[in-house]
Each structure stands twice: as C-alpha cells, then as structure tokens.
Amino acid sequence: MHKYAVQITVADVRDGACSSSTLKEACSWGKVDVTWEQMVFAEAxxxxxxxxxxxxxxxxxxTRVKRRWAKLFDKAAA
Structure with missing residues (x-):
C-alpha cells in the first residue's frame, strides 16, 4: 500500500469525466492509505x-548521474 499519491489529471470526475477515479476509490481498492488525506482540486x-x-x-x-539517453539510438552504439 502506498503512503503518498499524486493525481494530476485533465479528466476530472467532478466535471463529468468517466475516465478518472479519485484517490478515495484507490483507497477502497487497497492501493492508497488515506490516514492523512489532503486533496487539492486544481486545473493541471x-x-x-x-x-x-x-x-x-x-x-x-x-547531484544525479547524467545519462545520455540519445546514445541509445546512435548507429555506432549498435
């Protein structure tokens, strides 16, 4: 079970969208703990x-290690 969750969506159920579910639903499925629930409803x-x-x-x-993802597609790397 996750302790924290962030849900950013442009298909909000409050606007009548059918494609998103709230974090309360995720709690009912046992995916998210809502002990200290805080919800912010805002436009993405x-x-x-x-x-x-x-x-x-x-x-x-x-401080992260720099990665060169573009090198994956170089012909010389293949």
Missing part, C-alpha cells in the same frame, strides 16, 4: 508548472 495546466518549478529550485537534480 496551472499546477504542473508549480510542481516543476519547485523541483527545479530544490536542486536535487544537480
């Missing part, structure tokens, strides 16, 4: 830039 195009900005400014990415 306003929230994703805030999350990306926070991740960038925290700087945790600076």
């Amino acid at each position: 195009t306003t929230v994703v830039p805030l999350i990306a900005s926070d991740a960038w400014h925290r700087g945790s990415w600076k």
Whole structure:
C-alpha cells in the first residue's frame, strides 16, 4: 500500500469525466492509505508548472548521474 499519491489529471470526475477515479476509490481498492488525506482540486495546466518549478529550485537534480539517453539510438552504439 502506498503512503503518498499524486493525481494530476485533465479528466476530472467532478466535471463529468468517466475516465478518472479519485484517490478515495484507490483507497477502497487497497492501493492508497488515506490516514492523512489532503486533496487539492486544481486545473493541471496551472499546477504542473508549480510542481516543476519547485523541483527545479530544490536542486536535487544537480547531484544525479547524467545519462545520455540519445546514445541509445546512435548507429555506432549498435
């Protein structure tokens, strides 16, 4: 069971969409623990830039090992 969950969607059930389910439903399936549940309902195009900005400014990415994913497609690598 997961302790934390983030759900970002543009198909919100509050707007009548049938393709998404709330985290409360995930709790009923035993996928997410909702002991300290906090829900924020917001439009994805306003929230994703805030999350990306926070991740960038925290700087945790600076210590990661750099990977060159494009090299997977180089002819010389094959």
